[in-house]
Amino acid sequence: MxxxxxxxxxxxxxxxxxxxxxxxxxxxxxxxxxxxxxxxxxxxxxxxxxxxxxxxxxxxxxxxxxxxxxxxxxxxxxxxxxxxxxxxxxxxxxxxxxxxxxxxxxxxxxxxxxxxxxxxxxxxxxxxxxxxxxxxxxxxxxxxxxxxxxxxxxxxxxxxxxxxxxxxxxxxxxxxxxxxxxxxxxxxxxxxxxxxxxxxxxxxxxxxxxxxxxxxxxxxxxxxxxxxxxxxxxxxxFVQGATDGWELALRQLAKGEDFAAEARALGRATAEVHTALARALPTVTLGHAQLEPMVQGMIERLESAVQQVPVLGPYAPGLRTAFEALADLAAEGHTWTAQRVHGDLHLGQCLRSAAGEWSLIDFEGEPARPLAERRMPQPVVRDVAGMLRSFDYAAHSAGPPAPEWARACRAAYCTGYAEAGGFDPRTDPVLLRAWETDKAIYEVVYEARHRPDWLPVPMAAIEELAAASELT
Structure with missing residues (x-):
């Protein structure tokens, strides 16, 4: 040199x-x-x-x-x-x-x-x-x-x-x-x-x-x-011969092939990583005092998103109730465990080797968020919500939307996660809905700023999440 x-x-x-x-x-x-x-x-x-x-x-x-x-x-x-x-x-x-x-x-x-x-x-x-x-x-x-x-x-x-x-x-x-x-x-x-x-x-x-x-x-x-x-x-x-999860999902979807088995294996891999992170680094308990600022951050991100993307406006009241329902649970004395997580998990952050094994990569978290926030312990459901949103993205990305394909993948992923992690994210629907709503709001702002043609994908989820929130 x-x-x-x-x-x-x-x-x-x-x-x-x-x-x-x-x-x-x-x-x-x-x-x-x-x-x-x-x-x-x-x-x-x-x-x-x-x-x-x-x-x-x-x-x-x-x-x-x-x-x-x-x-x-x-x-x-x-x-x-x-x-x-x-x-x-x-x-x-x-x-x-x-x-x-x-x-x-x-x-x-x-x-x-x-x-x-x-x-x-x-x-x-x-x-x-x-x-x-x-x-x-x-x-x-x-x-x-x-x-x-x-x-x-x-x-x-x-x-x-x-x-x-x-x-x-x-x-x-x-x-x-x-x-x-x-x-x-x-x-x-x-x-x-x-x-x-x-x-x-x-x-x-x-x-x-x-x-x-x-x-x-x-x-x-x-x-x-x-x-x-x-x-x-x-x-x-370098994982030779590996395919990232996004490419593999789109390929299977284009051929009309089922992806549920892969989604289930990916759920198991995610749970194994979470379990290892909980062993390696400290965990904390989130009660009302800890959840309050977290929920407030979600509400503030919603309000900011409405200012940046006015099309969100009509859905804001319904979306807000997803966060308020979580705050209500915390006020009633519910607690959750938080730990270090991936922070930006989606299909593109996963690699499937030629032998069929899944790996997780890119632990930077959402780069737009402050470093201190990215290093904070979070509920594992945050990563789960990101992956569930990713299945939805894949289902809307090639040809006509395939909501049944996405639903099957979401269910299989949660089943795989429960098998390896001992916890099924679906058993905590209020927490899961809050994080999935927060993620969808982030996606709307991102797509409006960088890829306007993709905006209908998260907006379709926004419509469902707002309606689901209003029913709780």
Whole structure:
């Protein structure tokens, strides 16, 4: 690996200034950019590390940049989300890298050069794997490897082009590196939970082989100067020949084949992961005092969603009763157990191996939620509700809607969960309905913002959930 230097955000303003106009155009177009619909007014540099010198044929920068955007349209700019960028530098891009183009720099230290998303390029992707293999320390970047884990050199990288909220590189069908794009300081559950599950010997989640972290000191944010540690990427074994649950469900649905057996097996896998998490990490009891702020958060998300997506308005009273029914149970003295959960479970977060075994992946949780919230103990029903909503999505995604197919999958999943976990989520219908309603509201806001053509899918569920809530 080439000798590296670290450039601080205060001593090299020219680098970011030269990239600024290109990033303003390129960044909002990326699937993983969280601030869509609001203009980017500027950037601040959190950290910059030179991994390959730009004076050569190929340069490579690792950047952490904070995008400045108004919180709402017309408001003042705000120092918002921090993004991880790997910027490749070349004189010109070969045709194979055309999809990775960011733009041509016209001034500053990279004037006259072409910059691009380096994860699409095998050589920069190689640099990352070699750093993980050698457990390198490069400026503020730390490349860690799990004890007794080996990474052999020479694995050929390829970027995965499927639509994702992060980026992934596969190395020789042996490893997959998930590169987090929107990063926050603190303990990331996408590394924390798989490490905890590996210690418990849970084979349902691929154990982390290695990971990338960054130590950042002296960042100024909202007037405060503080040091922070960021998790930037996780390397795990690649499950060869695996199919993700979403693709498999759509394939079975298109052929008119039953998916209930797979849904039941997936329910068992989910329960096994929950059981291992409860052994590995603390659990808590939720009573009235704990449920009250949780329910209030659900109600506030509903009110905010109605403001953002007015079509929700007529259903809001019925939806609200789902949350109030849960609050009433808590007020009567009911309690629930909460623990660490996946936090964003759906069919696309599940892999079925060629041997038929199910694995759960991507423990980051809902990226739009604050990290502290994503790390809070939750009822396991939160994950169950996410999966039930996913079956509904699949049933509405190909050809005419197939509600009976979805109902069969939902029942089979809950049966499988009860077989392995000793608890059938259907026996707590008030709790399950509240979490499923909260999830459907989230989906409505997401689809209205990112995929308007999909909005009828969660809206169909909203209509049913509002009616069901009004009957309780």
């Amino acid at each position: 080439a000798e590296t230097v670290t450039v601080s955000g205060t001593t090299s303003p020219g680098l970011l200034a030269s990239l600024d106009p290109l990033l303003r155009e390129w960044l909002p177009r990326q699937r993983w950019f969280a601030g869509k619909g609001r203009p980017v007014t500027g950037f601040s540099l959190v950290a910059a590390t030179e991994l390959l010198p730009p004076s050569g044929r190929l340069g490579l920068y690792h950047l952490l940049v904070r995008a400045h955007q108004p919180l709402t349209l017309g408001a003042a700019p705000h120092a918002g989300d921090c993004y991880q960028l790997l910027i490749g530098v070349r004189e010109a891009l070969p045709p194979r890298l055309a999809p990775a183009l960011i733009g041509h720099v016209t001034d500053g230290p990279l004037s006259g050069r072409t910059v691009y998303d380096a994860l699409y390029d095998p050589r920069p992707a190689d640099v990352l794997l070699e750093a993980l293999r050698s457990q390198a320390r490069i400026g503020g970047l730390r490349f860690e490897r799990a004890p007794d884990q080996d990474i052999r050199p020479g694995l050929v990288p390829r970027v995965m082009t499927a639509e994702q909220s992060n980026s992934s590189v596969v190395y020789g069908d042996t490893f997959i590196l998930k590169v987090l794009r929107r990063v926050v300081p603190g303990t990331n559950p996408d590394l924390e939970l798989p490490l905890a599950l590996a210690r418990e010997g849970c084979a349902r989640v691929p154990a982390p082989t290695a990971w990338i972290e960054a130590d950042v000191g002296g960042e100024v944010l909202d007037g405060d100067v503080s040091g922070a540690s960021y998790v930037l990427g996780v390397l795990q074994p």
